[in-house]
Amino acid sequence: MLTSFMATKKKRTTRRIQNRLPQTDQSPIALARAIDQRISSRLYAVSAGRCQFKGCNKDVTVHSLTRQAATLGEKAHIVAFKEDGPRGRQGRRPKDVNDISNLMLLCRECHRLIDTRPQDYPRELLERFKHEHEERIRRATAIGPERRSAIALFQAPIRGQRVAISEDQAVSALFEQQRYPANKPVTIDLNGLVGASEDDAFLAQACGQIDRAVERLFAQGGDLEAVGHLSVFAIGPIPLLAYLGGRLSNKVPITLFQRHRDSEDWTWKSNGPVVSYQVECLQDRGRGSPVALVVALSGDVKLDALPEPIRAASTVYRISLGGAVPNPTFLRRPQDLDGFKCALFEALGTISLAHGLVEEIDLFPAVPAPIAVLCGRERLPKVHPRFRVYDYDAAAGGFNYKLTVQ
Numbered sequence: 001m002l003t004s005f006m007a008t009k010k011k012r013t014t015r016r017i018q019n020r021l022p023q024t025d026q027s028p029i030a031l032a033r034a035i036d037q038r039i040s041s042r043l044y045a046v047s048a049g050r051c052q053f054k055g056c057n058k059d060v061t062v063h064s065l066t067r068q069a070a071t072l073g074e075k076a077h078i079v080a081f082k083e084d085g086p087r088g089r090q091g092r093r094p095k096d097v098n099d100i101s102n103l104m105l106l107c108r109e110c111h112r113l114i115d116t117r118p119q120d121y122p123r124e125l126l127e128r129f130k131h132e133h134e135e136r137i138r139r140a141t142a143i144g145p146e147r148r149s150a151i152a153l154f155q156a157p158i159r160g161q162r163v164a165i166s167e168d169q170a171v172s173a174l175f176e177q178q179r180y181p182a183n184k185p186v187t188i189d190l191n192g193l194v195g196a197s198e199d200d201a202f203l204a205q206a207c208g209q210i211d212r213a214v215e216r217l218f219a220q221g222g223d224l225e226a227v228g229h230l231s232v233f234a235i236g237p238i239p240l241l242a243y244l245g246g247r248l249s250n251k252v253p254i255t256l257f258q259r260h261r262d263s264e265d266w267t268w269k270s271n272g273p274v275v276s277y278q279v280e281c282l283q284d285r286g287r288g289s290p291v292a293l294v295v296a297l298s299g300d301v302k303l304d305a306l307p308e309p310i311r312a313a314s315t316v317y318r319i320s321l322g323g324a325v326p327n328p329t330f331l332r333r334p335q336d337l338d339g340f341k342c343a344l345f346e347a348l349g350t351i352s353l354a355h356g357l358v359e360e361i362d363l364f365p366a367v368p369a370p371i372a373v374l375c376g377r378e379r380l381p382k383v384h385p386r387f388r389v390y391d392y393d394a395a396a397g398g399f400n401y402k403l404t405v406q
Ligand SMILES: [Zn+2]
Pocket: 075, 076, 077, 111, 115
């Protein structure tokens, strides 16, 4: 029964194709132009229903305005069906031009483009587009639901200059960590305070905004609680970043990102030397003295760069890059953030051993943004001293006290 039903169906399909063809072109070759339904389904599957032209990515399964279901994709031949068609004579012709390896799912515009300008879109280029698209879809869809993350973008003006974080770059960086965005990014935007110098009034307003935004972010029953993971992308003055870190709850795990100066994006690198941190005592003023901690990673901080009262009376500890010269691009891999956590705990442990219970530490950071956030976040409120955070500004005569993380 089944066999005869399928046979009838096949016959009917064939007839329909024949009917559509012009009378003069009813050769068996013209019939073979029809693409097998299984190949077509497979092409839609491996391309996730999106145009495979590099950079287009248009969803061809819905109408772009109404979002109604539609079949707008076109199955384009890389090497044309006919030898005198687009790319028809480039390289050795495929054994079967209707095989999936010779077909791209394209939107109408992109199909027209590659077929009217075949000289601009040679076979190898299109094969590369197809391969890259399918590889991307394969990797993206391999990310399981447990790898979703809520994105928070924190942007605060630096010395009166607005800053902005590209949402697209944030999503790409997340993707490279095998995570995907659970929903639209939450932006904590302090650019409204632009123009104000980083004085006490600016800092008080900024901290107030951070408090309210973080409270909303971590609200009970909120999105973040359901998602269970937060990804933080932050640009701003170092003391504010440390303050932000101090407000971020330990209730959900957090991945921090930074804008890389060399590649100008937010994607962590996976290669490069392992960063080794070193904790040392630069100046010892005895057990009862005030304590300062210098974190000299993106730039060097010498003793004589510290304010006079600190130099005169404080015991000064320093976290540095071991033997390496401090530089703004040392932080490349997310693992090197974990390394910093260990160094920070080592420094705080050393301080507690040498000085007993210390209520506060003067903190002098020359660090990349995520390390500033970590300084605030890793400090345990009931265990560790408060951090009095200083910021370096050559125009303001060096390091100046800005705010306290407690
Ligand atoms: Zn075509």
